[in-house]
Amino acid sequence: MQQTVGRGSVAAVSLRGYDRARDAWPLDPEVVHLNHGSFGAVPIEVVRRQDELRAHADRNPVGWFPQIPALVAQARQEIAPFIGARAEDMVFVPNASAAATVVYNGLRLAAGDEILVTDHGYGAITMGARRLARRFGAHVRTVSIPLLASDEEVLTRFAASTTPRTRLIVVDQITSPTARRFPVEQITAQARRSGVRVLVDGAHAPGLIDAPAQCGEPDWWFGNLHKWPCAPRGAAVLVSTAADRDDLWPLIDSWAAEEPFPARFDTQGTIDATSYLAAPLAISWIEQEYGWSAARETMTELVDHGATIIGEAIAPYLDSDPVVVSAAQVPSMRLVRMPDTLADRREAADRLRDVLFQRAGVEAAFTTFDSRPYLRLSAHLYTEESDFHQFIERAIPLVLEASGLAASPGRTRSVGHAPSSPDPSPSKERTHETPAFRSRRDGRPVDDRPGGVLG
Secondary structure: OOOOEEOOEEOOOOEOOEOOHHHHOOOOOOOEEOEHHHHOOOOHHHHHHHHHHHHHHHHOHHHHHHHHHHHHHHHHHHHHHHHOOOHHHEEEEOOHHHHHHHHHHOOOOOOOOEEEEEOOOOHHHHHHHHHHHHHHOOEEEEEOOOOOOOHHHHHHHHHHHOOOOEEEEEEEOEOOOOOOEOOHHHHHHHHHHOOOEEEEEOOOOEOOEOOOOOOOOOOEEEEEOOOOOOOOOOOEEEEOOOOOHHHOOOOOOOOOOOOOOOHHHOOOOOOOOHHHHHHHHHHHHHHHHOOHHHHHHHHHHHHHHHHHHHHHHHHHHOOOOOEOOOOOOEOOEEEEEOOHHHOOOHHHHHHHHHHHHHHHOEEOEEEEEOOEEEEEEEOOOOOOHHHHHHHHHHOHHHHHHHOOOOOOOOOOOOOOOOOOOOOOOOOHHHOOOOHHHHOOOOOOOOOOOOOOOOO
C-alpha cells in the first residue's frame, strides 16, 4: 500500500506483509537512518535468503562450487530486464568501483591522451582514471560543471573540453556528492561524433531510474545493486556491448578465464557469490510488496518532505535557501545546505558523519561542493517522518557546534541549544547507549579517507 501525503506530514509506508515498512528491514531502531545512498540496507527476507544460500554452501562445499557458473548465469538472466540490458551483455562484479577497475585494466592509451572526468565524480572512480593515465603517460582533465547547471550547459561544457587528444569520458548517471542526474545519453551521442569512448558510472541508478543501462549505448555502464535495489552488499553489474569487450577480465583469474565475455566472470575462485544469487529476490521483493514505479514516487515524496523539514530548521543559520533545487533531480536524494563554517573540504564534512553516528546515533552523509558544505539526504521506503525530526533534535545541535555556532531558540523551535563546550558529553537522550557508542563519545577526528567515502 502506498503512503499518503497529508498537509504538512507524510504517513509511514505500509507494505503488503508489514504494517510499517521499517519492520521489513533489520535496522537498529535506536539509530536514525537517513543515509541509504552510501551502503544501502538489506530487507529481512533477502538476508534470510542469503543465509540459506551460505548454509547450503557450507553443508556441501564440493557440491556447491561446481554449480556456481550456472547459478550466476541464471541470476544474470533474472536481473537483466530490471537493468535494461541483455544477460549476455552483463556481468556481476563486487561493486561499482570494481567495475571501473575492470574497464580501466582493459584499456590502452598513448602518451598525451586525455581522460575527461567531472568535479561531481565519485572519488574512487576518478582515482582509478588517474592511475590509468599514469600507466601510459596520459592526462586526466576535470570538466567543471556548476551545481545547478542545465543539461544544455553540461553538454556545452563537455563539448568545449573535448580535444583531438580526448580518448575517454567518465561521467556519472547520478552523481554521488551532488545528487543530480547527468544527460548521459546526449553526452554519449556527442562523444561518439568525436570518436571518444564513454564509461557511465551508474552506481546510484538501479532502482532510481527505470532500465538505467538503456542510456545511449555507452561503451561501458555499471551500477550497484546493494543501494536502492537493496541487494546484499557485494553485488553490482557491468554492462558492455563494445566490440572489444573480450578485453575485459575479472579481477580474479580462475578456471573460466579462457571463456568469452560474460561467462569468464561467472566463476571467480571461492568468491562468495551468494550476494549475486540473492540479488534477484531483492528486486522482485520490492516489486511484489510495493512496485518499483510507486517506490520511486514515494521515495521522492519522502525525501522532499524531509528536506523541507530539515531545511526549515537550519535556515536561520544560512544566507540563502537551504534546499538545493536542481534542474535534474532524482528520486530519493536531496542536498540541504549547511552553515558555511561547517567545512570547506569533503574530508572534513565526511568526518561529521562519524561524529554524528558515534555521539548521536544518526546515520547521515555530508559533503562539499565548490567549498560549500551540504547534507546529502537519502531515503528509502523504510524512512519515516519521525526520522527527519529526530535528525533535527539529535544532529543539528552537533552541526551547529561543529560550525562554531550557537543555536538560537528564538530563531527556530526545532533546534535546542548547542552544547557550550568544544567537546561536551551529550545527554543520554541524544546518545546511542551501546558500548560501541560510549567508547567513541569524545568525537575524536578520524583519518582522512580520500576519494568516494560518501558512496
